Amino acid sequence: MKTKVAIIGSGPSGLLLGHLLRAAGIECIILERQTRDYVESRIRAGVLETVTTDLMRQLGVDQRMNEEGLIEEGFNLADGERLIRIDITRLTGKHVMVYGQTELTRDLIAAAPDRGLEIVFEAKDVALHDLEGSPSVSYSKDGISHRIECDFIAGCDGFHGPSRKAIPAHLVREYEREYPFGWLGVLADVPPCHPELIYSNGPRGFALASMRSATRSRYYIQVPLTEKVEDWPEERLWDELALRFDPISERGVTRGPALEMSIAPLRSYVFETMQHGRLFLAGDSAHIVPPTGAKGLNLAASDVAYLSDALIAHYRGGDDAGLNGYAARALSRIWKAERFSWYLTKLMHRFPEDGAFEHRMQLAELDYVASSEAMQTVIAENYVGLPL
Ligand code: FAS
Ligand code: PHB
Numbered sequence: 001m002k003t004k005v006a007i008i009g010s011g012p013s014g015l016l017l018g019h020l021l022r023a024a025g026i027e028c029i030i031l032e033r034q035t036r037d038y039v040e041s042r043i044r045a046g047v048l049e050t051v052t053t054d055l056m057r058q059l060g061v062d063q064r065m066n067e068e069g070l071i072e073e074g075f076n077l078a079d080g081e082r083l084i085r086i087d088i089t090r091l092t093g094k095h096v097m098v099y100g101q102t103e104l105t106r107d108l109i110a111a112a113p114d115r116g117l118e119i120v121f122e123a124k125d126v127a128l129h130d131l132e133g134s135p136s137v138s139y140s141k142d143g144i145s146h147r148i149e150c151d152f153i154a155g156c157d158g159f160h161g162p163s164r165k166a167i168p169a170h171l172v173r174e175y176e177r178e179y180p181f182g183w184l185g186v187l188a189d190v191p192p193c194h195p196e197l198i199y200s201n202g203p204r205g206f207a208l209a210s211m212r213s214a215t216r217s218r219y220y221i222q223v224p225l226t227e228k229v230e231d232w233p234e235e236r237l238w239d240e241l242a243l244r245f246d247p248i249s250e251r252g253v254t255r256g257p258a259l260e261m262s263i264a265p266l267r268s269y270v271f272e273t274m275q276h277g278r279l280f281l282a283g284d285s286a287h288i289v290p291p292t293g294a295k296g297l298n299l300a301a302s303d304v305a306y307l308s309d310a311l312i313a314h315y316r317g318g319d320d321a322g323l324n325g326y327a328a329r330a331l332s333r334i335w336k337a338e339r340f341s342w343y344l345t346k347l348m349h350r351f352p353e354d355g356a357f358e359h360r361m362q363l364a365e366l367d368y369v370a371s372s373e374a375m376q377t378v379i380a381e382n383y384v385g386l387p388l
C-alpha cells in the first residue's frame with residue numbers, strides 16, 4: 001500500500017493532523033494500536049485553548065463542542081483561605097473552553113469516515129523503516145502483516161510509542177524532570193463546587209476542582225508517588241476534597257459515585273529531535289508537561305498546526321521551509337509552555353524536600369499575584385495559550 005503521510009497514533013495529535021491533511025486533499029492513514037473503544041474511553045485533559053478550538057472549528061467538527069463545551073472567562077488560584085481570580089477574558093480578550101479530551105477524540109473519530117480519513121485500529125507491532133530514504137511503516141492486523149510506503153511518517157504515538165525510539169541515539173537531545181508526587185483524579189456526575197476552575201495550594205497540599213459540564217465534575221489532589229488508588233476509598237477522597245474546597249468554593253463539594261479514579265505521575269519532558277529524515281514527531285511523543293497548566297493537549301494541537309501547514313506547503317508548492325523549520329518553530333512554543341507548567345507546578349504543590357521557608361515563598365508569590373494586575377496578566381496570557 002502507498003500513501004503520502006503515515007500517521008502513528010489516533011490521539012488528539014494524530015486525529016487533528018489526519019483531518020487537516022484530508023481537508024487539504026492529502027492522502028494519509030492513521031495506525032492505532034488500541035481498539036476504538038479503548039481510545040474513546042480514555043479520561044484525560046479538560047481545558048482547551050483557542051488554538052485547539054480554532055482547529056476544531058476550521059475542520060467543521062465543533063458542533064457538539066459548541067453545544068456542550070463550557071466557556072470559561074476566568075479561573076482561580078487559592079492559598080487555602082481565599083480565591084485569587086485570574087480574569088483571563090478582561091486581561092487577554094480570550095477565554096478557554098472546558099470540553100473533555102475524550103469528547104474531542106470521539107468527535108474527530110466520528111467524522112473520519114465521511115472525510116476519507118482511514119484509521120486502522122488494533123494495528124499491532126507498528127515499526128518505522130528507512131526514515132532517511134524511502135520511508136515505510138509495517139504493522140500487523142488480525143494476524144496479517146502489512147507495509148505502507150509513504151513520503152512522510154508523523155509520530156503521534158504519545159510518550160510510550162515507537163517513533164521517538166526510531167531516531168538514532170547519537171542525534172537525541174532530551175530534557176526531563178520527574179516530580180516527586182502524582183495526581184489522584186476522580187470523575188463523577190455531580191455538579192462542580194464552583195463555576196470556574198480552582199487550583200488550590202492549601203494547608204493540606206495541592207488540589208484542583210475542575211469540571212466536564214454543569215453536572216459532571218473532575219477533581220484532583222496531589223498524592224505521594226507511593227500511593228495507590230486502592231489507598232483511597234471514595235469516601236476518603238470526598239472527605240479530603242470537602243476539607244480543601246468547602247471553605248473557598250461557591251457551593252461546596254457534592255459527593256457521588258466515582259465514574260473513574262486514577263493516579264497520574266507528573267513529569268516535564270522535551271525531546272528536541274522532533275524531526276529526523278522523513279519522520280516528524282508531534283504531541284506527547286515529543287514532550288510532556290505536568291497537567292497543572294492544562295497545556296498537554298493544547299501543545300499537541302499547536303505542533304499539528306505547524307506540521308500540517310508545512311506538509312500542505314510541501315505538497316501544494318514544493319515549499320519545504322516549513323518542514324525544515326518545523327522543530328525550531330514548535331520548540332519555541334513548547335519550551336514556553338514547559339516553563340509555565342513548571343512555574344505553576346512549583347507554585348501550587350508541596351515538594352517533600354521543601355521546608356517552611358519555601359512554603360512562605362509560595363504564599364508570598366500568591367499574595368503578590370493577588371495584588372498585581374501585571375502578574376495576573378502574565379499568568380492569564382500563558383493559561384489561554386500564547387499565539388502560534
Ligand atoms: P496520546 O498519548 O493521547 O495518543 C497517542 C496514541 O498513540 C494513543 O492512542 C496510543 O494508543 C497510540 N500508540 C501508542 N503506541 C503505539 C504503537 N506502537 N502503535 C500504534 N499506536 C500507538 N493534558 C492536559 O492538558 N490536561 C490534563 O489534565 C491531562 N491529563 C492527563 C492524564 C493522563 C493520565 C495522561 C497520560 C495525559 C494527560 N494529559 C493532560 C496530557 C494528554 O492530554 C496529552 O497531552 C494528549 O493526550 C496528547 O495527545 P497525543 O500527542 O495524541 O498523545
Ligand atoms: C481537567 O479538567 O482534567 C484539568 C483541568 C485543568 C488542568 C488539568 C486537568 O490544569
